[in-house]
Amino acid sequence: MKILVDGFGGDNSPDEVIKGCRLAADEYGVNIALVGNKQKLEEAAGKLGVSLSGITIIHADGFITMEDSPRDVLKKKADSSMAVGLKALADGQGDAFVSAGNTGALVMGTNFIVRSIEGVKRMALAPILPSEKGCFMLLDGGANLECRPDMLLQFGLMGSIYMNKILHLDAPRVGLVNVGTEPTKGTQLQHDTYELLQKADCNFIGNIECRDLPLGVCDVAVADGFTGNVILKLTEGVGLTFVNNLKALLTRNLLSKLAALAVKPGLLEFKKKIDYTEYGGAPLMGASRPVIKAHGSSNAKAFKNAVRQAIAFVSEGVVDTIKDSMQAYVG
Amino acid sequence: MKILVDGFGGDNSPDEVIKGCRLAADEYGVNIALVGNKQKLEEAAGKLGVSLSGITIIHADGFITMEDSPRDVLKKKADSSMAVGLKALADGQGDAFVSAGNTGALVMGTNFIVRSIEGVKRMALAPILPSEKGCFMLLDGGANLECRPDMLLQFGLMGSIYMNKILHLDAPRVGLVNVGTEPTKGTQLQHDTYELLQKADCNFIGNIECRDLPLGVCDVAVADGFTGNVILKLTEGVGLTFVNNLKALLTRNLLSKLAALAVKPGLLEFKKKIDYTEYGGAPLMGASRPVIKAHGSSNAKAFKNAVRQAIAFVSEGVVDTIKDSMQAYVG
16 A cells, blocks of 8 residues: 655655655555655655655656645646656556645545545535544535535435445434524524435434534534535634633643642643544545545644554545445436 | 613523613613513512612513514514513613624614614624734614625625724724725625725725734724624633633632732733723614613623613714715615
8 A cells, every 4th residue: 555645745845744654654654655855855854864765656747736726736836746656646656645735736646636436426525523522523614615415415325324434433414504403403504414315325313503513513514515514613712712711721820730630630631632643644535546634733643643654544445435325427 | 761671682681681770770870761561670679679769660571582573573482571671662761772682683673663864774793802913893783694795895884883983993993804904805796895895985994804903903893793693602702711721721720819819900801801892882873763782691780781881872973873874775
């Protein structure tokens, strides 16, 4: 198995990417191909004192920035590490691709270079968010701002497969994000999706309210990409302000610093619980080969975990299971 | 001035409503009319040992439950405290109405009994949420799940008037909730609303991402009611899980309990900062007379603050200012 990793994606590239790949290669014994400018990658590794032994490099001249338009990945920046990595994945030079780069470009590139599984209406960006009971997968996190009911149905099915295969849940609870739990709530999109999910081959638990999402009311949360993106970013924002307030609270004077020491074990547990890097990145569910979007601010540990997630994605045969499940929608 | 208060709305009615009205009558010297079953209200006040002197009662036989359909307020439950209160408001028996009851019924009842200001396309439920910089008003919090650009434009204008009149901000920053800050982001709804808000007579700061909402990036956040409801409930849910984790952290053993004592002043400040009861309730912006939706789980203090908010709404002439602003849309 070989995992392709975008060397020039994310705020901390290429340094944290290189360090993360080293950790993953050592810990999981997996073959890794770093994609990006060979000279720059070797220089950076040299400066960091990180050995690249056992890690190959697939050369790509340029890279995509956060300011580039998503479609640049297809033509104008076809020589970027992201475009070259996606092509290498499509060509079978690797089994999965991990990138922390421009999300729009990664979705666009995966759509046109890697392509979706036959029968999949649209791929979904599927971040994994922490909850009181562990974590849940959110589809769509923002790849498709406007969705039809048949797309949302497939998002529910694909999320269910992921949570079953990768997180080993027997019957992942699939919930439809809505403004109330009653089946009559929401707009036509929610009404129609509710009906489809009710008949579908998954453990649909009905509508869910966002108040209950962080409590762990479901394992798969289904929403259109606009709503999903709001959920993703607001969860991050509210979490961040709480963490900042907690930090301020525990460092304001000597007494509170002593208090911080006293609660340190609990703090570390809590920090781990809400640490997005624990769960890896956001897979592009529905892609014909595994593509994982790592968080833009990923550090070495986050990259390592995204590689671990990519390995599981491949070894558990998630793509093939989705392929089988999508047979009903082919042709 | 007389404030009408629904005696039988919310999880803690009528006891906390009665206590809240007593506090408000004493603190603000305002006339209050409690709406609801006279015998039950007097019995409850007696049991609580709360005097009703200076508080009148407008009798209503029944009350709306959370399970009632919104339209019940119009016919089947026309004798409910909510329906009777709204009629009293429409008839000029009071200057504002506060209720913590069924939100859907309150919106429906306000629409058909109190009616909207001429020129207002749709009323918006406008909760006030805490942020790092104080608070912001969210319109629409869920009254209109699907919105047109002209509705969102008016939501921005009405929210701006509220934040100016009630919270005394000179030029409230109006932001459009979107999946990115660039003007090209979002769906047709966001594109068209962006154009309208840019030309409008308010301090439009452009698109905002939900990650920045809790940081206080704007004073007025404009969104369709589905998105707004997601924001409202998710903010509550994420906040709740953090508070629960913080509580667990600070009470797990003797050492952590001592630590809690050490950080108590900071904890209380933080609690106050995120306490929704501080800001009162969610006004129904665009109603021809002030209607305030108090939180369903309001306690006496929350009711008192909702009454204070209603007083300010009346004395600052918010309805008249909106009327003037909506002249452009009349006829």
